[in-house]
Amino acid sequence: MNTPLSWIKAYVPGLDVTAQEYTDAMTLTGTKVEGFVQMDKNLDKIVVGEILSIERHPDANKLIVCQVSIGSETIQIVTGAPNVKVGDKVPVVLDGGKVAGGHSGEPLPEDGIKIKKGKLRGIESCGMMCSIEELGSSRDMYPDAPEDGIYILPADVEVGSDAIELLGLHDTVFEYEITSNRVDCYSVLGIAREAAVTFGKEYVPPVVKETGNNEDVNDYISVEVKDTDLCSRYCARVVKNIKIAPSPEWMQRRLAACGIRPINNIVDITNYVMEEYGQPMHAFDLDLIEGKKIVVRRAEDGEKFVTLDGQERTMDSDVLMICDANKAVGIAGIMGGENSKITDDVTTMLFEAACFDGTNIRLSSKRVGLRTDASGKFEKGLDPNNAEAAINRACQLIEELGAGEVVGGMVDVYGKKKEAITVPFDASKVNKLLGTDIPEEDMLKIFERLELVIDADKKNITVPTWRQDIERPADIAEEVARFFGYDKIPATLPTGEATTGGVSFEYNVQHTAMDIAEFYGFCEAMTYSFESPKVFDKLLIKEDSPLRSTVVITNPLGEDFSIMRTTTLNGMLTSLAMNYNHRNKNVRLYEVGRVYIPKAQPVTELPDERVQLTLGMYGDGDFFDMKGVVEDFLEKIGVTGRIVYDAKSGKEYLHPGRQANIIYKNTVIGYIGEVHPTVLNNYDIGEKAYVAVLDMPNIYPIANYDRLYKGVAKYPAVTRDISMVMPKEIMVGQxxxxxxxxxxxxxxxxxxFDIYEGEQIQTGYKSVAYSITFRAPDRTLEEKDVTEAMNRILKALAGIGIELRQ
Amino acid sequence: MENRLKALREEALSKIETTSTLDVLNELRVAYLGKKGELTALLKGMKDLSAEERPKFGQMVNEVREALEVKLDEVKDKLSKAALELQLKTEVIDVTLPAKKKNLGHRHPNNIVLEEVENIFVGMGYEVVDGPEVEYDYYNFEALNIPANHPAKDEQDTFYINNEIVLRTQTSPVQARVMEKGKLPIRMIAPGRVYRSDEVDATHSPCFHQIEGLVIDKNVTFADLKGTLAEFAKKLFGEQTKVKFRPHHFPFTEPSAEVDVTCFKCGGKGCRMCKGSGWIEILGCGMVHPHVLEMSGIDPEEYQGFAFGVGLERITLLKYEIDDMRLLYENDVRFLKQF
Structure with missing residues (x-):
């Protein structure tokens, strides 16, 4: 939403502020100004000049030498512009002045362009005549400007006067961010009302007088609304004897400042009222409406319709159409039809100001694939009471501009009239919510300015229908807060019952993992939670693997982001690969992130979100370095029992001989391994890489930060070393x-303490040596205690084919 | 005998005095005072003396022994010190040689910022809670006063799993889940991942993080919200930081506000980072909408509270002056090791 300051001032005459003051104050009362453009920012010393004579430049074919009166004196200007003639009044920038841009309309330089006296091919030129582009605008906004030439001002302007003033460029255009609840502020009047309250000035909206001749509109048209749920009100008026012409300068300037291109009086009035009242309107050529009848109904499924931009579009039965007795003539609230559009030959026209269901317009506009200024306003849900005001304003402008003869009366199909609601008011409750001590009378003053009407016993507020955002006391409190000033509300800290706060046990376990990983040189990574279903093939995961059962996004950004991950490996390997590709050496990454495991297919309940600690590395270090990280983590979180590594873990994506499930008390708590060479190849990682993944929900129950002091050993230990020879396949874990x-x-x-294969050891065998320490907490061990224990161990070892080395 | 004793004393003292190593000194100690030493030998010769002479001579021998021992200790002390000095001199190292470092890993900048935020709020008595990322439409929208067909649903570009299940577009559903449990008062923050279907570019990611905050009690006011967030901003961005509350609209709070902080780069003077305004928008907040309280089973006549939502990446990017959001999810160690 854009508005020029001049238009706001038209309804708030007392407003006298700088652009920055306006920006700051409006933003603090809730009408956020995103920015502003001072249209005359780079326009300086530009006056009206009259061309007194034109001569050819003696040394340049394409240049002419003009004598130009600027009132106080006559100056010589050399120009290449083809369109000027003697007697023309033109904007002239004088020596030392400034223009906004070049003549070809390229992007405007930040500080404009300085104009200095100089010589053009030897002939002195004391200024420059300006095109509309040099003045920082365009032919779109000034349709009367010539293509590629000097802007010619009207003949009756005073020579020497301020040309920028004449062009309406001493103005500032503000751009707002209007929140979706403030539908009324998508209009100049709505913003002006806010500005008036903000600055404590009087709000003077346009006075709309009764319009129309003695005829009755009902003789021209009847309206039937079939789907009243989608069209709460339909107002129609008729204008005859239309004289299409350009709209007046002031109207063109205001529209141009809002970014709307002036076209002709009828189109401009429609747009003007849409900006002013926030009510979109449509004009039909009444002679093209068959049967003197408008019918508002849902479209047929598959119905084709050609909109006024010439495009054929397909409707469905949820799209509301405006029809005549025989055919559709417009898509309600979105765009009119080509078959009934206003042309220069129009003589009689039908004005429509209606109120359509916002949600329906929003969804229809999406489905039809057509979003317009009108639909953008309708979809916010308009106030039906505004439609009548707007259509009468438009008819007033028709009369004022002499654009046609307005027929008396209005067809108004308005089922259930929208009435103002009342909201209870209690000043003490407002203060209790805000934490303020604002006197009731101050609140009442704010309400009065906002046109919120308080009843006699000050218990209820009647809210005008345009304020759809005010429904309950909290909304009233917001109005008080906005105009009392958010900045004046004190800053305090909550009192009341103290809370201890803190983090969860799970949080602490995760953070221990992070600390340990970082101690071992792993940097924390973050990867996306969604990925492509193709990653399963990339990871060699079997067709029937449960990992392939995923939570699928129905409207993803593309296949690459279409499933919620069931393994964190793809993210890790992708990140390692990116580092490898960037030639980073010895990379270690970890991530604490979730996988999303569906409970059943199709997904009808929330998936199991499991936090995984994922470690990945390439470069220095091997399987056992990775194993060390895992074990130090487990030790740190108090997992004291024996961790079992089961090599039969069957992970397709890991090296078949270098992988293990990590098991604690018969629960698989994770896995570790070297990444399968084929997978490495799939990810373009040219070095061995190792990963470990711990399933945190299985770790939390075994983590324990409690410790008990056990005393240091008082009695001596006895150590026995054993050296064994055994087949290679037997794992030391046994x-x-x-x-x-x-x-x-x-x-x-x-x-x-020793493991050896090679010379002196039979092929297929290895030598392994262990040092075992015995100790009793309460006595010195005797030889026989140790011998008995050793005998039990040796016997069991022999049982699985392990012999002591001779 | 007396003369011999005197001569021995002089000779011994002189030899001890001029000794230059600890080894020789020790040899001298043995030679004079040892069991087979010269002084001991003289003492043994005492048996040849008369009974009257013996005590006198014994005393003399002891005097000599004492004198020698004092001297020995004195010289030993001197030599030890000299030896230590020599050792220290030879052990001089080049302290400017490179350190032997453990190659520590680095935490992700997002998490560094998050932990700061968590510490600030935990210090103020807030609990850090968690919620599901794959969430029911009800908690993500309806329970937050965003009914079906509400434009905010479109605005947030939601990823859908099916009609009832979405990827949460905000951390606010955790509010509803915590309130629903009915344990009051509430002071919590809920950090976590959220999802919106924005194409990846320098300022957008379909997957990012928010931190939700919620306080519900009998007398929590808008002024408390202002004070709390002012405190938060000071702790996160520095004591001199100021905050500005601007009215805004969110469906689940009323009144609502957007909060700007004074630009932490220029301090509010205006610079490129704050686009000349001196202010940077960091979060949205407001008083919990009474209808939201009602839907979660809390009586808005008895309880009121505030909520706020912070975009984590936004703060991370601003704080570290990172110019491209994609860097946060690429995991290049040359990036990660800078934090």
């Missing part, structure tokens, strides 16, 4: 299982 299970209570710890 030995550790046995030590754990058979060592008894006195087994304190064990440590792998």
């Amino acid at each position: 030995i550790e299982d046995i030590i754990e299970n058979k060592g008894g209570k006195i087994m304190e710890s064990y440590k792998l």
Whole structure:
């Protein structure tokens, strides 16, 4: 929404503020000014000149030398413009003045262009005659300006006077961000009303007088609304003996300042009233309306209709149409039809000002694929009471501009009249909500200015129908707050019952994970939660894998963002690949992020959102470095029992011989492994990469930050080393299982200290050596205690084919 | 014997005095005072003396012993110090040689900012809570006073799973979920991911983060909202930061406001970052709409409260002067290691 300050001032005559003051104050009362353009910002020393004589330039074919009167004196100007003649009055920028832009209409330079006295091909030129583009505007906004030439001013203007004033360019155009609840502010009058209250000035809206001749509009047209749910009001008036002509200068200037191109008096009046009242209107050529009848009805499914831009469009039964006795003549609230549009030959016309259902217009406009200024206003849900005011204003302008003869009366199909509502008011409750101490009389003053009518016992407020945003006391409190001033409301801190606040246990576990990962050199990554279904193939995930059952987005931004991830690996590998591609060395990344596991297909309830700790790395480090990160994390969160690594984890995307499920007390809490070479290849990662993924919902229950002091050992330990030879396939985890299970209570710890394959060891075998420490907390161990424990261990080892090395 | 003792004393003292190493010093100690040392030998010779002479001579020997011991200690002390000094001299290192660093990882800038925000609010008694990202339409819209066909639903460019389930477009549904539990008073923040169908570019991402805040109690006022957010802005952006509340509209709050803070780069003078205005918009807020309270089963006649929503990425980008939002989701370590 844009408005020129001059138009606002027309209804708030006392308004005397700078553009910046206006911007700041309006923004603080809720009509946010996004920015403003001072149209004369770079226009300086530009006056009306009259061309007294024109001679050819002696040395240049395309230049002419003009003697131009600027009132006080006559100056010589050299120009290349083809369109000037003796007697023309033109805008002239004098020596030392400034224009906004060049003559070809290229983007305007920030500080304009300075004009200085100079010589053109040897002949002195003391200024410049200006085109409309040089004045910072365009032919769209000044339709009377010539193409590629000097702007010619009307013959009756005074020589030497301010040309910028004459062109209406001493004005500032404001651009607003109007919130969707303030439908009334999508109009000049609505904004003027807010400005009047904001600055404490009088609001003087246009006085709309009765219009029309002695005829009766009902003799010209009848209106039937079939779908009253979609059209709450339809007002129609008729204008005959139309004389199409340009609209007056003032109207053109106001429309141009709002960014609307002036066309002719009828179109301009329609647009003018739409801007002024916020009520879109439509004009039909009445001679093209068959049967003297307007019918408002839903379209047929598949009905074709050609809009006035010449496009054929397809309707459906939820689109509301404006029809005559035989055919559709317009899409209600969106665009009129080609078959009834106003042309220069029009003699009689039908004005429509209606109120259509906002939601229906919004959805129809989307489906039909056509959004117009009118639909943009209708879709916000207009006040039906405004339609009558607007159509009468338009007819008044028709008469004032002499654009035609208005027929008496108005056809008004208005089912259930929209009445003003009342809202209870209690000043103490307003103050209680705001935390203020505003006297009731101050509130009442605000209401009065806003045309909110308080009843005699000051208990209820009648809200005018244009204020659709005011429905309950909280809305009244907002009105008080806005005009009392948000900035004047004190700043306090909540009192009342104290709360302890804090973070959850899960949050702490996640943050421990983050700290450990960072200690090990992993940087935190963030990746998207949605991805392409193609990632499953990229990760070699089997067709029947449950990971392929996903939460699917029905309106994604494209296939690449169409499913909610069920594994975090794609995000991690994509990020590693990006780093690899950028030649970053030794990259380590981690992410704490969710996967979204549907409970069933089709998805009817919310999926299981599981937080995953994902670690990924390439460069320095291997499987066991990654395993160290996992174990240090688990140790830090108090997981003290034995972590089991099951190599039979069956992950397609990992190296079949270098992967494991991470198991704690029979629950798989995650997995770890080297990324499968084919997957690495799919992601264009040219080095071995390792990943570990921990399923946090399975970690939280086993995490524990409580610690108990156990005392330091008082009695000496006994250590026994054993060296074993065994087939390569046996994993040391099996030995550790046995030590754990058979060592008894006195087994304190064990440590792998040597592992060897090669010379002196039979092919297919390896040598492994462990150091086992025994200790009792309450006594010095005796030889036989240790021997018994060792015998149990050795016997069990022998049971799985492991022999002590001789 | 006396003469021998005197001579021994002089000789020993002189030798000890001129000794230059601790080893030699130790040898001298043994040579004179040891079990087979010279002084001991003299003492042994005492048996040849008369009974009257013996005590006197014994005393003399002891005096000599004491004198030698004092001297030995004195010289030992001197030599030890010299030796230590020499050792320290030879151990001089070049302290400007490179450090041996553990290559620490770095937290994501979004999370650094988030943790700051969380700490500020936890300090004010807020609980950090969580909610689902794949959310029922009801919680994301209806419970927040955005009924079916409300234009705000279109404005927010929602991703749909089906008619009832969406990717949440805001963290506000957590408000409704917490209120519904009915445990009052409430002071909470809910950070998390939200989704809107915006194409990826320098200032948009279809997936980003918000931090929702909610306080419900019997006497929570708009003034409290102002004070709370002013405090928050000061703690996050610096003590000198000022806030400006502008009226705005959100369906789930009334009255509503948008909040600007003085530009943290220029301090409010106007610069490129704040587009010359001196202010930067950082969040939306307001008093919880009475209908929203009603829908969650809270009596608006008894309870009132405020809510606010902060865009995390916006603050991260501004705070670190990051000029392209895509950097936050690319995970290039050359980017991540700067934080």
